[in-house]
Amino acid sequence: MKKLLGIVVLALLWCNVVQAATAFATCSGGYCKFTSNLVYDWAYISCQQTLLGEFVIIEPRYIMIMDDSGEICEISEGGDN
Numbered sequence: 001m002k003k004l005l006g007i008v009v010l011a012l013l014w015c016n017v018v019q020a021a022t023a024f025a026t027c028s029g030g031y032c033k034f035t036s037n038l039v040y041d042w043a044y045i046s047c048q049q050t051l052l053g054e055f056v057i058i059e060p061r062y063i064m065i066m067d068d069s070g071e072i073c074e075i076s077e078g079g080d081n
Contacts, residue, residue: 025065027051034058044079047071057079 023037029051033042039058050066057064065071 017068023056023058024053025051025056025063026053032063040075040078044076045073046076047073 012052021037021039023034023035023039025032027033027045027047030044030046030048031042032045032051034040035053036057039060043063045063047065049071051065055066057066060075062072062074065073
């Protein structure tokens with residue numbers, strides 16, 4: 001029983017791991033286009049910043065802008081071109 005519980009716990013921990021993707025974003029008015037990214041080609045985000053080729057980390061539900069602010073913007077819609 002202990003082995004089974006251990007296997008279940010390890011499986012749940014393993015399934016919870018999500019790898020972040022990195023990209024360069026060009027954004028204006030809440031619309032972003034990404035280059036060098038495998039997750040999204042474009043996305044609508046909650047932030048209204050203008051970005052020109054900024055380095056970002058992309059998670060399934062948000063992007064993190066890797067400048068001095070480290071601002072997190074939620075993704076409302078995104079997809080491939």
